[in-house]
Amino acid sequence: MADGVMKRMSLIFKSKANKALDKYEDPRETLDYAYQKQLENMTQLRRSLADVATARKRIELQIKQVQQDLDKREQQARRALEMGREDLARDALTRRAEVQQQITTLTPQHENLVKQEENLTRAVKNAQAKVDAFRTQKETIKANYTAAQAQTRIAETLTGISEEMGDVGMAIQRAQDKTAQLQARADAMTELTATGALDDPLAALTTGDDIDVELNRLSSGTGVDSELERMKLELAGGPTKQLEAGASGVAKPGAVQDAEEVKEGDSK
């Protein structure tokens, strides 16, 4: 078998470095040129790293909004139950489960992104340290320049630094691609939620505002009635009895679980 992964990859990096070396007649010129290039690269890398950070913050904001949505659904469900509107409570809880699903998806992705950003920050810092070391070394090499000795040393140093820049450059590129993907997915999710497209069969009932409108109508229009109802329910030991009575006839597999969820909500 030919070379393995480790050897092939180092050859690929080396061929890149050699191209840069071949550009100049005098190796000393190559050093200065390479240093200029490194400075430009570092500026670019910092800018890219800042972009990754910005994207990460945007996703954080989105998670926060989704979290608020989750709390809102929870409150809606409670309110609906207080008014004895099991149907609305069920809609709100259905929506809540979907929102919960989004958080479950987004959170680990975000954690992953944070870790990546930390690694990148360290990588960029290390690259900067290498570039600084390179500046010192290139002056030393130039000061003691004898063609025969310097040739090898220059080649080695340039290959080394080119490898470092290639490495950190790739890492940033990958992080940017991943961040963009993640952002696109988060955006799509938010959009779907906003249009209600995620809850197909219940769409008409469960788009958030509908629930709110209905709840508001109930609470403002029939304030006394609902208050009475709530008190009745409390006296009756909560709305669960009614729910179970309603659900038992249907005997859907989900019904019992839903009723339990309702019970939990009511007891708090």
Place this chain on the structure above:
Amino acid sequence: MIVRILGEGQLTLQQSALDELNKLDDELMAAVRDGEEAKFRTAMDALLTRVRELGEPLPIEEIKPSDFILPSADSSLDEVRDLLSSDGLIPG
């Protein structure tokens, strides 16, 4: 010898470690060639873990080319295949 793990940096290893690393690397190469995800993941982890165990980080002020370069730990099989099949991914 010097080994770079992309995204992590360079490590100095004893030359005597080469045989062991080559064996792990052969397994990794085979997994990449066969396109077997599970095998690839296991082989990558094994190789990277061993390099990290055996290696000493190269001091930051030393600028040296690596004898061997390894993909970053979170690389997918496709990414590694791309890396090996073309040099387009590595910025010049």
